[in-house]
Amino acid sequence: MTTRTLMLTTLAMLAFAGNSLLCRLALRDTDIDAASFTSLRLLAGAVTLWLLMHLRKANRGAAGSWPAATALFVYAAAFSFAYINLDAGAGALILFGAVQLSMLAWGIYRGERLGLKGCSGLLLAFAGLLVLLLPGASRPPTGAALLMLLAGAAWGIYSLLGRGVNDPLAATTGNFLRAAPLALLLSVLFIGQASWDTPGLIYALLSGALTSGVGYAIWYSALRGLQSFQAACVQLSVPIIAALAGSLLLDEALSGRLLLSAAAVLGGIALVLSAKYQRA
Template sequence: MRLALLITVTMVAFAANSLLNRAAVEAGLIDPLGYALIRVASGAAMLWLLLALRRTAMPRRIPWVGALSLATYMLGFSLAYLTLGAGLGALILFGVIQVTMFAVAAMRGAALGAQRLAGAAMAFAGLASLLWPGGGFSVDLTGAALMTAAGIGWAFYTLDGRGAANPLAATASNFLWCLPLMVLATLAALPSWPAPGGALLAVVGGAVTSGLGYALWYAVLPKIETTTAAVVQLSVPVIAVAAGALLLGEALTWKLVIAGAVVVGGIALAVTAPAAPAGRSRTRG
């Protein structure tokens, strides 16, 4: 029960990230790269402060996988939304995350099982119904490629977290080493100066929902299977849509309610699948 609560809190933090990003960037208070830079810097500062208060040392080794995958996610996600619609972008992002994490689990010898695959497919179908753009639309190939890179980056960032001995220290190290990469990318693009409101939203998104949220995610990951970690993340857009209706006054239609129920049902089907019998899998899925 405690683990389920921690997963729920983490997914809510991820959904809050989406809402904060929309509130800042879509309102024109800050450009996407500036938001990402402040987000990473604020996350690094918050996590460093927590380590200092706990008198915990930062890991000495450079977290190449964690830092590079986090930077890939942050940059790909930020730049993709310059040319890609929010719904289609989220669909590409979470679809790539699912495929990448399930593929890695299978390559590592995990027995995926029919029920787990069916649940994941059901949840993604519900998500597609929820996010698919209405009417005619065109896909910007550059934006789609950037969001694909972001999905792969986040998948490997998640996979890397399964081996974190100290989740808080590992997350702090990832943010700290990701920061120079974000600075270089942002300086190259010469972003505009943010409005105070945009900077404030980026700080909250970085220090709280990203820094603390990602540290909590790293604490949860060693306790669940790779495929479970992949599937539960499909709840994030559903939570974001529900929160948008409650907090931002956005329309909540029966289509959204039914699609959300399908996503939740698919997640429940996948995570309640029986574990693979001993001997059939070389590692946890």
């Protein structure tokens, strides 16, 4: 891995963790509602990606598809509503655990065989999520956790639909442009609960333009220097970054349950990815 790839990868992981922090901060400490946050995030992301498209030399126009845009919208909406009641670290762990597990489940459905090491890792990851969601004083709210599981599954579907696209930036731009009207429709449906203030608007715009739009563009550049195994494994750092940043910046507790669950989920997924890499 070159120094440039390492730097880009680090920035991308910080951006992904930043999405969790900005969303949680906005919905916990400002007056903005989840539907408005979703709309502003997708709109700001669409505008930023469109500008990036037109700034590059080879402008081929936006691409993407409606199925992918719908999955993107479901992810963004469920993500926002989940973070009304989830801490940043717990939310990121559930999200990225669900993303990886949904993509692994699709591979199994398509006939992929994991072997003993892969199956052990998969069971360990599921056990880790179960530990986090079992009844107890530090358990995340059930409704919020289910919404974040939905967000993770939707992002997994979005990632699967994006495999093999010729121009990832153009595809993502088109998907954001298509998802933005869906988010506006969501805001109309929740118009009775609409509220916002200046800090909430700023956090939503930063989430859309910086940690989503620019963050995704940086990630696409980093992917050119990463093997698929490295790209999958490095994303496991995001829940750890989000949990530590949430503890330092948002004064969120790092419970023993969360740490145990994180070790099991991330360790289990790493085992599965390692087994797949060795077979390849």
